[in-house]
Amino acid sequence: GDSVTQMEGPVTLSEEAFLTINCTYTATGYPSLFWYVQYPGEGLQLLLKATKADDKGSNKGFEATYRKETTSFHLEKGSVQVSDSAVYFCALSDVLTTDSWGKFQFGAGTQVVVTP
Amino acid sequence: DARVTQTPRHKVTEMGQEVTMRCQPILGHNTVFWYRQTMMQGLELLAYFRNRAPLDDSGMPKDRFSAEMPDATLATLKIQPSEPRDSAVYFCASGLVRSGMNTGELFFGEGSRLTVL
Numbered sequence: 001g002d003s004v005t006q007m008e009g010p011v012t013l014s015e016e017a018f019l020t021i022n023c024t025y026t027a028t029g030y031p032s033l034f035w036y037v038q039y040p041g042e043g044l045q046l047l048l049k050a051t052k053a054d055d056k057g058s059n060k061g062f063e064a065t066y067r068k069e070t071t072s073f074h075l076e077k078g079s080v081q082v083s084d085s086a087v088y089f090c091a092l093s094d095v096l097t098t099d100s101w102g103k104f105q106f107g108a109g110t111q112v113v114v115t116p
Numbered sequence: 117d118a119r120v121t122q123t124p125r126h127k128v129t130e131m132g133q134e135v136t137m138r139c140q141p142i143l144g145h146n147t148v149f150w151y152r153q154t155m156m157q158g159l160e161l162l163a164y165f166r167n168r169a170p171l172d173d174s175g176m177p178k179d180r181f182s183a184e185m186p187d188a189t190l191a192t193l194k195i196q197p198s199e200p201r202d203s204a205v206y207f208c209a210s211g212l213v214r215s216g217m218n219t220g221e222l223f224f225g226e227g228s229r230l231t232v233l
Contacts, residue, residue, distance in 0.1 A: 036222075043120070043207055043224030044159075089159070103172065104222065106159040 002027045006090045006107035014115055015082055021075040021110045023064075023090035031092040033057075033066050033073040038087045038109070047075075047088070085114045118142045122208050122225035130233050134196040137228045139208030140189055148191045149222065150176075150183055151207040159207075165191065166213065198232045205229050 006023040013019060025033065032051045036044040048057030053068035062077045073090060090107040121140040129135055141148045149164040163173035163183040173183060180202075182194045195202055209222040 041226070043209070043226050044222070045224065046221045049221070103161065103164075108158045 002031065002092060002094075002105045004090050004092055004105050004107040006088075006110055008108070009087075009111035010113050011110060012113045012115065013080060016079045017114075019075070019077045019080045019084070019112065021088055021090075021112070023073045023075065023107060025071050025073065025090075025092050025105075027071075027092055027094075029094050031094050033064070034091040034093070034104070035062070035064055035073070035075050036089040036091060036106075038089065040086070044089060080112075080114045082114045082116055085112060087111045118223075120208055120210050120223050120225035122206075122228050124228055125226065126229045126231075128231045128233065129198055131199055132197040133232075134194065135198050135202075135230060135232075137193045137206050137208075137230070139191040139193075139210075139225060141191060141208070141210030142223055143189070145210035145212045145223070147211045147213050148185060149209040149211075150191070150193050151209065151224075153205045153207060153227070154203075162193070162206075195230075198230075200232045203230055203232050 003026045007021055034049045035047040037047045038044045047062055048059040048064060050057040050066035053066050056065045064073050064075045066073055087109045089109045091104045093104040120142055123138045147166050150162040152160045152162055160175055162176040164171055165185050168185040180195055185191045205227040207224050207227045209224045211222050
């Protein structure tokens, strides 16, 4: 079945450092790919998404490009802030088939800790 | 500011007791999900509904868990009897699917943290 693998955390880095979180996926169809973020004590919220190959999703300085050839959707940010400390989840879902929409496959999550 | 509301935020109970968690999805959303989050298993999909009808509850232990949507503004998840291994954070999420338009975005509540002693 469909699955998502992302790098384990925690990832600890200093403010203004470059952040990369690797994510690869396995899917039989043509899924949409997502990054969700979870701040302490809160639910997940959508950070960015890409619906087809070569699409780039971006939001709040974060970017990720849907690479079909490498089945990857790595998350990057050029200069992190302390407020970016959170758990980041890579996910996929077949949103083209409405009957199955919502059956997201989430990665295990990567905790990011940014220190001043 | 529209948001998914879950109650209770925290629940501590003893093994064998019934637990009911409630969720108010965002008004107008037609799809509701229940997820469970633990350190060991991560996020697991328990059940989801479209227009109040259950579409998939294969991730839910049927002998003790049940999920319903009595109306469009309320989703419930019940555990009876509860066991220590049910201790987790339970999230409700909602979304909107319309013919020809599907954002693929889930809106999560803040979760119900359940501890079963």
